[in-house]
Amino acid sequence: xxxxxxxxxxxxxxQDSKEIxxxxxxxxxxxxxLDLEPEFEPGLMDIEGFSHLFVIWAxxxxxxxxxxxxxxxxxRPHGVFATRSPRRPNPIGLTVVELLSREGARLRVRxxxxxxxxxILDIKPYLSSVPSERLRRGWLDEAEARIKS
Amino acid sequence: xxxxxxxxxxxxxxQDSKEIxxxxxxxxxxxxxLDLEPEFEPGLMDIEGFSHLFVIWAxxxxxxxxxxxxxxxxxRPHGVFATRSPRRPNPIGLTVVELLSREGARLRVRxxxxxxxxxILDIKPYLSSVPSERLRRGWLDEAEARIKS
Numbered sequence: 001x002x003x004x005x006x007x008x009x010x011x012x013x014x015q016d017s018k019e020i021x022x023x024x025x026x027x028x029x030x031x032x033x034l035d036l037e038p039e040f041e042p043g044l045m046d047i048e049g050f051s052h053l054f055v056i057w058a059x060x061x062x063x064x065x066x067x068x069x070x071x072x073x074x075x076r077p078h079g080v081f082a083t084r085s086p087r088r089p090n091p092i093g094l095t096v097v098e099l100l101s102r103e104g105a106r107l108r109v110r111x112x113x114x115x116x117x118x119x120i121l122d123i124k125p126y127l128s129s130v131p132s133e134r135l136r137r138g139w140l141d142e143a144e145a146r147i148k149s
Numbered sequence: 150x151x152x153x154x155x156x157x158x159x160x161x162x163x164q165d166s167k168e169i170x171x172x173x174x175x176x177x178x179x180x181x182x183l184d185l186e187p188e189f190e191p192g193l194m195d196i197e198g199f200s201h202l203f204v205i206w207a208x209x210x211x212x213x214x215x216x217x218x219x220x221x222x223x224x225r226p227h228g229v230f231a232t233r234s235p236r237r238p239n240p241i242g243l244t245v246v247e248l249l250s251r252e253g254a255r256l257r258v259r260x261x262x263x264x265x266x267x268x269i270l271d272i273k274p275y276l277s278s279v280p281s282e283r284l285r286r287g288w289l290d291e292a293e294a295r296i297k298s
Contacts, residue, residue, distance in 0.1 A: 002207050002270070004151040004239045040238065043216040045228030049287025056205070056241055058151050067192040079194030081272040089189065090153045090270045092205055094243070121151070121239045123230040127286060137276060138198025 006119035008036035008105070010057065012112040017061070017086075020113055022072050031100070032112035034120060041105035044123075048102050052126035053109070058119045059091035074143040082138060093118070096126055155268035157185035157254070159206065161261040166210070166235075169262055171221050180249070181261035183269060190254035193272075197251050201275035202258070207268045208240035223292040231287060242267070245275055 011033035014020050021028065034055060036044065047053070065087045070077045080088055097109035107123075160182035163169050170177065183204060185193065196202070214236045219226045229237055246258035256272075 002153040002209075002240070002268075004153055004241070007238050040216065040230075043229040043238070045217050045226070045231065046288045047228055047231040049285060049291070050231065051283060051285035054243060056239075056243065067189065068194050077194070079196060080192040081189075082194065082196040082199065082274055084273060088271060089156050089192070090205075091151070092153070092241075092271045094203060094205065094273060119151075122237060122241045124233060124243060125231055125287060125289075126284070127289070134200060135275070136198060136200035138274060139195045140274075140276070142198070 004058070004121050006058070006121065007040050008034060008120045010055070010112060010114045010116065010118040010120060011035050012114055012116045012118070014115050017115060020115070028111045028113045030112050031108065031110050034107040034109055034123065036105040036107075036120070038105050044102065044105065044107070047099070047107070047123070047125070050099060050125040053097055053099055053107075054124040054126050055095045055097055055120060056122040056124070057093045057095070057114055058121055059086040059088070059093050060119050061115065062086040062088070062091045065089050074139065076139070076143070078139050092121070153207070153270050155207070155270065156189050157183060157269045159204070159261060159263045159265065159267040159269060160184050161263055161265045161267070163264050166264060169264070177260045177262045179261050180257065180259050181263075183256040183258055183272065185254040185256075185269070187254050193251065193254065193256070196248070196256070196272070196274070199248060199274040202246055202248055202256075203273040203275050204244045204246055204269060205271040205273070206242045206244070206263055207270055208235040208237070208242050209268050210264065211235040211237070211240045214238050223288065225288070225292070227288050241270070
């Protein structure tokens, strides 16, 4: 077992998960703040140089897990590891955000899809990407094709 | 506090962290296996459709953390959240791998940069990427420029 603690909280416009845009073509343009505990501020040195960050966070309102289920954007079940379901064996969320500015231990970012008050576990620089021509999106592409047809 | 448990282990060619390629232009082409506990196999349904996966894992050999330090690929210190240092407040690692094949609860992948025996915490589909023209790589680009000059 590994014990994880929050290093700060997400400030986002979403008070309820129903408010978070889901589905195909969803653009996560919402701005928010990664509000770190003051003790961790030294760990942000030089973070301003990165345009994008990985935010690793906890699904703090999720209880238990299901190994497969039907996502809101499809009518067929998929394995939990092939989805972003909050009901995971370890309730870990992952979001790529754009870093807009920093004020001390507060990072203003674009692209939040977490609830307001979500505990942050880690922040890492987003360094590289997989070329789009080499990326396959599995059941998501298939579900999208069914909806469009 | 959040308690996380392993859902499986990474099988990799690296027995010692010194063996893991680091530095600029490092290509992580090593093949390995994400060896999930049999109870989690149903959670992999439809994962074969994705070309790339996020693997979230634990730095199980890391002890304690430092808020800033000098990475092996630079001669200047940076904040821990601007690096991939293993000595983080929460010892969480993140790697993007290419999925080569699946046999039951075992995923053969390319791109491992973890030690053999690393505990896996979560697997998620890698869905999108930030266009390279919008990506800034902070101190990494600067350190690279200094080394090249």
